[in-house]
Amino acid sequence: xxxxxxxxxxxxxxxxxxxxxxxxxxxxxxxxxxxxxxxxxxxxxxxxxxxxxxxxxxxxxxxxxxxxxxxxxxxxxxxxxxxxxxxxxxxxxxxxxxxxxxxxxxxxxxxxxxxxxxxxxxxxxxxxxxxxxxxxxxxxxxxxxxxxxxxxxxxxxxxxxxxxxxxxxxxxxxxxxxxxxxxxxxxxxxxxxxxxxxxxxxxxxxxxxxxxxxxxxxxxxxxxxxxxxxxxxxxxxxxxxxxxxxxxxxxxxxxxxxxxxxxxxxxxxxxxxxxxxxxxxxxxxxxxxxxxxxxxxxxxxxxxxxxxxxxxxxxxxxxxxxxxxxxxxxxxxxxxxxxxxxxxxxxxxxxxxx
Numbered sequence: 001x002x003x004x005x006x007x008x009x010x011x012x013x014x015x016x017x018x019x020x021x022x023x024x025x026x027x028x029x030x031x032x033x034x035x036x037x038x039x040x041x042x043x044x045x046x047x048x049x050x051x052x053x054x055x056x057x058x059x060x061x062x063x064x065x066x067x068x069x070x071x072x073x074x075x076x077x078x079x080x081x082x083x084x085x086x087x088x089x090x091x092x093x094x095x096x097x098x099x100x101x102x103x104x105x106x107x108x109x110x111x112x113x114x115x116x117x118x119x120x121x122x123x124x125x126x127x128x129x130x131x132x133x134x135x136x137x138x139x140x141x142x143x144x145x146x147x148x149x150x151x152x153x154x155x156x157x158x159x160x161x162x163x164x165x166x167x168x169x170x171x172x173x174x175x176x177x178x179x180x181x182x183x184x185x186x187x188x189x190x191x192x193x194x195x196x197x198x199x200x201x202x203x204x205x206x207x208x209x210x211x212x213x214x215x216x217x218x219x220x221x222x223x224x225x226x227x228x229x230x231x232x233x234x235x236x237x238x239x240x241x242x243x244x245x246x247x248x249x250x251x252x253x254x255x256x257x258x259x260x261x262x263x264x265x266x267x268x269x270x271x272x273x274x275x276x277x278x279x280x281x282x283x284x285x286x287x288x289x290x291x292x293x294x295x296x297x298x299x300x301x302x303x304x305x306x307x308x309x310x311x312x313x314x315x316x317x318x319x320x321x322x323x324x325x326x327x328x329x330x331x332x333x334x335x336x337x338x339x340x341x342x343x344x345x346x347x348x349x350x351x352x353x354x
Contacts, residue, residue, distance in 0.1 A: 043082050046078055046079045046082050047079070047082050047083070047086060050071075050072060050075060050079065050082075050083050050086070051086065053068040053069075053071045053072050054068075054072065054083070054086055054087060054090065054102075056068040057069055057072065057098055057101055057102060057105075058090050058093075058094045058098050058102065059098065060096070060097065060098045062101075069101055069105065072105055073105065073108065073109070075109075080109060084106060084109070084111045087102050087105065087106060088106075088132075088133060088136050090102065091103070091136045091137065092136065103137045103138070103139075106133075106137060107137075107139075111133065112133065112134070112137060112139050112141070112142065114130075115129075115130040115131075115133040115134050115137075115139070115142060116130065116134070116141075116142050116145050117130070118130030118133075119131055119134070119142070119145045119146075119149060120145070124154045124156055124157060127149065127152065127154070127157045127160075128156055128157055128160045130145075131145075131146055131149055131157065131160045131161055131163075131164045132160060132163075132164070134146055134164050134168070135160075135163055135164035135165075135166075135167035135168065136167065138167055138168050138169065139168065140168060140170060142164075142168070143165065143168050143170050143172065143173060146161050146164040146165045146168065146173065147161075147165065147172075147173050147176045149161035149164070150162065150165070150173075150176050150177060150179075150180040151180060151183075155184070155185030156185075158180065158183070158185045158186055159185060159186060159187070159190065161180075162177060162180075162186050162187075162190050162191055162194050163190065163194065165177055165194055165198075166190075166193060166194025166195070166196075166197040166198070167194075167197065169197045169198050169199065170198065171198045171199060171201030171202050171205070173194075173198065174195055174198055174201075174202035174205035174206070175204075175205040175208060175209075177191060177194060177195065178191075178195075178205055178206075178208070178209040178213055178217040178220065178221065179213070179214075179217070181213070181214055181216040181217040181220065182213075182214035182216065182217065188216060188219065188220055191220055192220050192223060192224060195220070195224055196224065196228075200228070202224075203228075203230050203232070205221075206221040206224055206225050206228075206230055206233065207221075207225075207230070207232065207233055207236065209221035210222065210225070210233055210236045210237070210240065211236055215244075215246045215248070215249050218240065218244075218246075218249045218252070218253075219246075219248055219249050219252045221233075222237060222240065222249065222252035222253045222255070222256045223252055223255070223256065225237065225256050225260060226255060226256030226257075226258070226259040226260055227259065229259070229260055230260065231260045231262075233256070233260065234257065234260055234261055234262055234265060237253040237256050237257050237260075237261070237265075238253075238257065238261075238265055238268045240253040241253040241254050241257065241268055241269070241272055241281075241285070242268055242271070242272075247278040247280050247281050248280070250272070250277075250278075250281045250284075251278075251280045251281045251283070251284035251285075252284075254269060254272055254281060254284040254285040254287075254288045255284050255287070255288055257269060257288050257292070258287060258288025258289070258290070258291030258292050259291060261288070261292050263292075263294050263296075265292070266289060266292055266294045266296055266297050269285045269288050269289050269292065269297070270285075270289065270297060270300040272284075272285035273285045273286050273289075273300060273304060273312075279309065279311075279312070282309075282312055283311055283312055283315055286301065286304060286312060286315040286316050286319055287315050287318075287319060289301060289319050289323075290315075290318060290319025290320070290321075290322040290323060290327075291319075291322070293322065293323050293324065294323070295323060295324065295326050295327070297319075297323065298320065298323060298326050298327050298330050301316045301319050301320045301323075301327070301330070302316075302320065302330045302334065304316035305317055305320075305331075305334050305337045305339055305340050306334075306337055306339075307339075310338075310339065313337070313338075313339035314339045314342065314343065316339065317331055317339045317340045317342070317343030317344075318343055320343075321343055321344075321347050328347075331343060331344055332344065
């Protein structure tokens with residue numbers, strides 16, 4: 001009987017504690033929502049006199065004597081911090097002189113100096129916030145901090161640093177960025193976009209990455225050499241295609257050779273179409289031969305029209321048509337082959353003379 005009472009007491013206690021926990025949770029949620037609402041209303045009250053001035057500057061409609069800009073310069077305390085947040089939100093949508101004026105306002109009020117200091121904070125969120133502001137303002141003075149952050153222990157910080165150096169657009173960051181690709185946490189697409197934002201001054205860094213970089217860096221460098229027309233990379237790309245163990249790197253090298261390769265590079269691409277190469281390398285090499293457009297590749301591509309891998313056969317037919325009259329004649333002669341027939345039909349629909 002005593003055991004039954006004790007068990008019943010435990011059940012009652014558990015029910016009471018659960019009820020209390022639910023009440024506390026509900027009160028906490030309501031309190032957080034109320035506090036957030038009050039904070040947002042307070043922010044709107046502080047920004048009410050400043051928002052029209054910011055919009056006037058951002059739209060380029062400030063008076064000749066810069067009255068709106070001077071009005072923004074008088075903000076202090078919490079109003080100044082709220083003003084900085086509002087300006088940062090607008091910087092991605094503003095260009096030209098208005099953007100320069102807003103960035104100069106942030107610099108004069110010490111926001112960029114604070115961003116550099118936050119980028120060294122032990123708290124990850126503050127480092128990310130500081131780097132974000134440096135990038136939005138394209139602050140060259142903060143470039144060294146962003147470059148250092150590429151080696152940060154936090155993946156979030158490294159990812160933000162990639163965006164920041166891309167927004168600043170200084171080619172000095174190209175090689176550190178490519179070197180940072182040896183670590184996880186940086187998407188290759190983000191790195192490529194950041195490097196493109198640095199302009200044509202990154203050629204030396206791309207050549208270094210092709211010769212000495214991590215496979216991830218070599219893949220990005222090969223892609224950018226292809227789309228950027230870095231023809232000096234062709235010999236290194238041939239070496240990567242012929243000897244690199246990573247099929248992703250080799251296929252990227254093949255694709256780049258199709259865009260910037262020399263006529264003599266057709267031999268290396270033709271060799272990469274052989275059956276003992278990985279599928280993605282063969283496919284990339286066949287497409288690259290079409291992009292390169294040398295007629296000496298016609299016999300090689302013709303042999304692949306009957307390849308057991310349909311993707312390879314279709315790529316060969318498409319490349320033959322792209323090469324020119326001789327390639328198109330080869331496809332017509334093999335019209336009964338499924339890949340050739342399909343490619344011819346598509347070419348005729350597009351108005352290609354075959």
